[in-house]
Amino acid sequence: MATIVGGIAVSHVPAIGGAIARKLQQDPYWKPFFDGFPPVRDWVQQMRPDVVVVFYNDHGLNFFLDKQPTFAVGAAPQYVNSDEGWGIPSLPPFRGDQDLSWHLINELVHRDFDLTTCQEMLVDHAFTLPMKLLWPQDGPAPVRTVPICINTVQHPLPSARRCLALGEAVGKAIEAWDSDARVLMLGTGGLSHQLDGERAGFINKDFDLRFVQSLGADPQWATQYSIEELVELTGTQGVELLMWLAMRGALPGKVRERSFHYHIPISNTAAGLLVLENH
Ligand code: DHB
Numbered sequence: 001m002a003t004i005v006g007g008i009a010v011s012h013v014p015a016i017g018g019a020i021a022r023k024l025q026q027d028p029y030w031k032p033f034f035d036g037f038p039p040v041r042d043w044v045q046q047m048r049p050d051v052v053v054v055f056y057n058d059h060g061l062n063f064f065l066d067k068q069p070t071f072a073v074g075a076a077p078q079y080v081n082s083d084e085g086w087g088i089p090s091l092p093p094f095r096g097d098q099d100l101s102w103h104l105i106n107e108l109v110h111r112d113f114d115l116t117t118c119q120e121m122l123v124d125h126a127f128t129l130p131m132k133l134l135w136p137q138d139g140p141a142p143v144r145t146v147p148i149c150i151n152t153v154q155h156p157l158p159s160a161r162r163c164l165a166l167g168e169a170v171g172k173a174i175e176a177w178d179s180d181a182r183v184l185m186l187g188t189g190g191l192s193h194q195l196d197g198e199r200a201g202f203i204n205k206d207f208d209l210r211f212v213q214s215l216g217a218d219p220q221w222a223t224q225y226s227i228e229e230l231v232e233l234t235g236t237q238g239v240e241l242l243m244w245l246a247m248r249g250a251l252p253g254k255v256r257e258r259s260f261h262y263h264i265p266i267s268n269t270a271a272g273l274l275v276l277e278n279h
């Protein structure tokens, strides 16, 4: 049976792609952000994952407002990145794991999740940049991937309770996968940020820290809030923290926070990087 080796949650901001392309990791603005990653990469090396299951939200590259699945699972041999208009380089394709994709799709539908299945799926900065931060070397990341997209861009959004339940179902399915693969869970988005409207620039450090603290022992904590309350507390895009909750839900063991790095701001975002161990 497959093994879930742990989970990582990390913010995604397009400007990170520009900073990587221009080698600005030591620049005073960027250094406090990039300095969070070497210890996390060391941990990933130790965990030796074969596959990464990525909870993320598409921002209009693969799904636009005319077609917006609540949950979509990739089932493609590879995932292609493409220009989103941010002025950052597109990254080379990421390798899929179709065996795990179809296993997850079967198990999730069996557990009453209504999914969109995608045999072709463009992946945007929310997928590519966290992967690049974890595997910064030239060439393709040395892991297979399964993207799971959760709608956080067009209302109505799935509740925190539903996203946690999705993660739990994904975790159970992976544990039942007939494979000796080692699987890393990744959630990307958040933490608090708002890109537009009267509250553009909004950040809520107190809430971010309380939320992250809850993830280890009490992941139900965030489910007390409705989507509207989460938007009010974290900003219109801060609600991407749903990905952190789904990632956490997938960890079946005794979960312990290994490290947390938090830096305000990167672009408009309170940037977080969390590693959860799964024993
Ligand atoms: C920013 C943050 C995001 O989550 C995103 O998807 C795009 C931009 C930002 O802070 O610039």
Ligand code: FE
Pocket (backbone or CB within 6 Å): 012, 059, 126, 189, 190, 237, 240
């Ligand atoms: Fe985003």
